[in-house]
Amino acid sequence: MIDVAYVNRVLAGLDAVMGDSVRMVAKAGSLTPDSIDRVKAIYVGPILDSQLNYLIKDSAAGFPGLPPSPGNRKTTVTSLLSAQSKCVFARVARDYSKVSVDARTDIGEQYVGLQTLDRARDTNNYNPTGWTIIYDGFQKDRSKPPDPCATAS
Amino acid sequence: MRNCILISSILVLTAGLNAAPTAAIAPDMGCIPDSRGRVVECSGDTTQENTGLRPVGKEIGSRLPDYVVFPAIRTNPDGSQCLYSWNFSYGDLSRDLVAETARHDWEVVAPQYPMCPGESSTGVDPIVYVISFWQDIPLPKPAPSIAPGWAITGKTAYLETHGERQHDYSRGTPFGPLALTATGQYTVDWGDGETTGPYDVEGGAWPDGQITHTYINVGHYDIVVTENWSSTWHLGGENGTLTGLETEGGIDNFRVEQIQAVVGGG
Numbered sequence: 001m002i003d004v005a006y007v008n009r010v011l012a013g014l015d016a017v018m019g020d021s022v023r024m025v026a027k028a029g030s031l032t033p034d035s036i037d038r039v040k041a042i043y044v045g046p047i048l049d050s051q052l053n054y055l056i057k058d059s060a061a062g063f064p065g066l067p068p069s070p071g072n073r074k075t076t077v078t079s080l081l082s083a084q085s086k087c088v089f090a091r092v093a094r095d096y097s098k099v100s101v102d103a104r105t106d107i108g109e110q111y112v113g114l115q116t117l118d119r120a121r122d123t124n125n126y127n128p129t130g131w132t133i134i135y136d137g138f139q140k141d142r143s144k145p146p147d148p149c150a151t152a153s
Numbered sequence: 154m155r156n157c158i159l160i161s162s163i164l165v166l167t168a169g170l171n172a173a174p175t176a177a178i179a180p181d182m183g184c185i186p187d188s189r190g191r192v193v194e195c196s197g198d199t200t201q202e203n204t205g206l207r208p209v210g211k212e213i214g215s216r217l218p219d220y221v222v223f224p225a226i227r228t229n230p231d232g233s234q235c236l237y238s239w240n241f242s243y244g245d246l247s248r249d250l251v252a253e254t255a256r257h258d259w260e261v262v263a264p265q266y267p268m269c270p271g272e273s274s275t276g277v278d279p280i281v282y283v284i285s286f287w288q289d290i291p292l293p294k295p296a297p298s299i300a301p302g303w304a305i306t307g308k309t310a311y312l313e314t315h316g317e318r319q320h321d322y323s324r325g326t327p328f329g330p331l332a333l334t335a336t337g338q339y340t341v342d343w344g345d346g347e348t349t350g351p352y353d354v355e356g357g358a359w360p361d362g363q364i365t366h367t368y369i370n371v372g373h374y375d376i377v378v379t380e381n382w383s384s385t386w387h388l389g390g391e392n393g394t395l396t397g398l399e400t401e402g403g404i405d406n407f408r409v410e411q412i413q414a415v416v417g418g419g
Binding site for chain 1 (some may be wrong): 182183184185186187188189190191192193194195284393394395396397
């Protein structure tokens with residue numbers, strides 16, 4: 001059953017994969033194939049390009065604001081907007097305190113779209129959740145974004 | 154040849170982080186925060202980040218990695234040679250020069266050798282190479298004009314973009330040929346508080362041009378034409394889309410006059 005508790009567990013798993021990637025890059029001082037594969041395992045589509053760009057820039061900048069012992073961001077569902085067997089859309093809140101000492105405080109509520117993971121994208125099994133992120137963000141006017149599950153294949 | 158050997162002993166790769174770009178936010182994706190909550194980039198926007206990195210085009214990122222990844226040639230005990238990569242800290246050298254040397258070696262020298270066993274695990278992901286190339290390529294800039302060099306209040310002004318809306322790029326890479334097709338859309342800030350666009354056409358002259366504006370007040374205006382670029386790419390069986398780069402051209406101090414009817418006496 002796809003309920004709030006289940007989606008929270010999925011999001012925690014995805015946050016951990018992203019956290020692993022950030023920690024790997026921060027430790028190595030440069031991007032590594034394994035770190036990129038982790039991002040590719042949890043994001044798909046245009047959002048993947050964005051997150052890779054962020055990671056490249058964060059790495060180039062030396063991960064400013066990264067705590068000495070970084071953990072994972074924590075994503076928590078505030079409202080489950082749609083839940084289908086292959087696609088989920090939720091409004092979420094995020095706690096960045098374990099990954100940044102100077103996170104923006106004005107981001108507020110965000111939205112996450114998930115669809116079932118194509119295992120061919122994660123041959124190393126970095127993503128334990130079975131889900132991948134197809135939407136991650138918010139509208140500039142703070143309105144609810146179009147349901148990505150309405151167009152997800 | 155000696156130069157080639159010397160260069161190949163250091164060279165190459167990647168890296169391409171020499172121009173930290175603005176967001177790669179696809180249209181209709183809204184605003185996307187990074188994984189650490191420090192940066193939020195929105196489609197159609199420049200960045201709103203606090204990392205010290207700034208958008209490319211108008212501004213260039215100020216924080217750069219202190220190394221460039223080069224390819225190098227290793228000679229094995231059996232006399233065979235293979236390619237591996239290493240990070241070259243360029244110190245006081247010109248980063249642009251080092252990066253250009255690296256690009257040359259990746260394109261010209263590296264394809265002549267197989268990758269060393271196990272090297273793929275320390276190499277660069279093809280997508281990173283694509284993003285790096287995308288950030289480096291010299292995209293066309295518009296060079297706008299409005300004939301005859303000024304405008305009249307109440308009369309339509311036709312802006313000619315004198316740009317290029319599509320450009321193909323290709324490059325040899327260690328992963329095979331990389332092909333990008335970049336496509337631009339124009340947005341015009343007319344300098345009087347009005348911005349129009351995006352336009353999927355080149356601006357042309359009267360009477361057929363489609364990028365037009367009517368000024369209300371006389372004055373001098375700084376017109377800025379921004380071309381927002383996206384690109385499709387293909388490399389080694391993978392493909393995707395990148396966005397977020399922009400180029401711009403302008404007309405400074407564009408004069409707008411008023412015509413007054415003069416009624417002559419008999």
